[in-house]
Amino acid sequence: MNLQLSTPPRPAGSRVAGLGHYQPPTVVTNDDLVARGVHTSDEWIQTRVGIAERRFATDETMLDMAVAAASKALANSGISPTEIDLVILATCTGKQQVPGGAAELASRLGIPSPGAYDLNAACAGFVYGLNAASNAVLAGHAHTVLVVGSEKLTDYVDLMERGTGIIFADGAGAAVVTASDRAGIGPVVWGSDGDSAGAITTDPATATLRQEGQSVFRWATSTMGDVALRACAAAGLEPSQLAGFIPHQANLRIIDLIAKKLNAPNVVVARDIITSGNTSSASIPIALSKMLERGEITSGAPVLVVGFGAGLTYAAQVILAP
Structure with a gap:
C-alpha cells in the first residue's frame, strides 16, 4: 500500500x-x-x-x-x-x-x-x-x-x-x-554547549538560581559574535544592512563586545539592561518593543536578535520589524 x-x-x-x-x-x-x-x-x-x-x-x-x-x-x-x-x-x-x-x-x-x-x-x-x-x-x-x-x-x-x-x-x-507573502523571519542559527550546563543552574534543594558569572562572560563573548555574523549571512545580509541589533540583555559589557564584532557602527544597539536588568527570555522582546515605540527602528527594517543563556543554549536570526 x-x-x-x-x-x-x-x-x-x-x-x-x-x-x-x-x-x-x-x-x-x-x-x-x-x-x-x-x-x-x-x-x-x-x-x-x-x-x-x-x-x-x-x-x-x-x-x-x-x-x-x-x-x-x-x-x-x-x-x-x-x-x-x-x-x-x-x-x-x-x-x-x-x-x-x-x-x-x-x-x-x-x-x-x-x-x-x-x-x-x-x-x-x-x-x-x-x-x-x-x-x-x-x-x-x-x-x-x-x-x-x-x-x-x-x-x-x-x-x-x-x-x-x-x-x-x-x-x-x-x-x-x-x-x-514574503519572508519576514530569517533562518535561525542555533546550538548548545551541554558540557558547560553547570555554569547556570538552580539549586535542587532550594530552586535558587546560581551562575558562574566569569565562565558565562567568557563563553558569550567568545561565541556569540560568530553566531551573530552567521545569522546575518543566513538571511543574506551584511551586518551594515541591519537597522538594529537586539542581543539578550545579560551584561552591558557582553552586549558591547558582541556589537563590536559585528563591525556595523551605524546599527542601533539595544542596551535596555541599563534600566531593566536581565529578564531572561523576556529581555529581547522588551528591548525591541521599546525601540519600536521610541521610533529608533522603523517598520520593515531588518533587525538581528541573539539569545543566549542557561543550557548553555543560543539562537539568532534576522527579522523584519513589524
Whole structure:
C-alpha cells in the first residue's frame, strides 16, 4: 500500500505582525539594593554589568505579566485573539512543573482552544519560540501564533547574593507571528554547549538560581559574535544592512563586545539592561518593543536578535520589524 497523506497549504513566508511588552511598576535602583543590605555599590554594579536600575514584580505573577505583554502585542498587531491558533510561552520561572502556563495564558486572553505549550531555553527562549512559531506557520500547521517570553526571576534569585541579586529582574515581552507573502523571519542559527550546563543552574534543594558569572562572560563573548555574523549571512545580509541589533540583555559589557564584532557602527544597539536588568527570555522582546515605540527602528527594517543563556543554549536570526 502506497498512501499519500494530505498536507496543509503552505505560505510563502512568515512575519512578526506586532510586539508588546510589560514591566512591573516597582523600580529598584542600585542604591536601593545597598539600602536593603546587599554588599555592593552603585559604582561596582554599573562598572561590572552596566545596570542602574531594574523592575521587581510584587503582587504580579509570571502569567500576569505574560497576559499584559501579550494583550499589548495583539493590540499592536491588529489581530483578534480569536485568530490565534497556537500559543508558545517561553519561560524558566513557572511556579510548577505541571501544568505549563501556555494554556492558561490563552484562556485568560480569550483565545479559544489553541495549541499551547511552554518552552524552556532560558535566556534564549524567546528566539527559540520565535523560530518554532515561524516553522509552524511555514509548515501550514498554524496561521497565527502568539509567542511570549515572561519571567519572574525574583522568585528564584537570592536578592542578597551579589552575584545574581543585582542582575536579574522581572518582565514580559510578546510577539504575534503570522503568515506572509514574503519572508519576514530569517533562518535561525542555533546550538548548545551541554558540557558547560553547570555554569547556570538552580539549586535542587532550594530552586535558587546560581551562575558562574566569569565562565558565562567568557563563553558569550567568545561565541556569540560568530553566531551573530552567521545569522546575518543566513538571511543574506551584511551586518551594515541591519537597522538594529537586539542581543539578550545579560551584561552591558557582553552586549558591547558582541556589537563590536559585528563591525556595523551605524546599527542601533539595544542596551535596555541599563534600566531593566536581565529578564531572561523576556529581555529581547522588551528591548525591541521599546525601540519600536521610541521610533529608533522603523517598520520593515531588518533587525538581528541573539539569545543566549542557561543550557548553555543560543539562537539568532534576522527579522523584519513589524
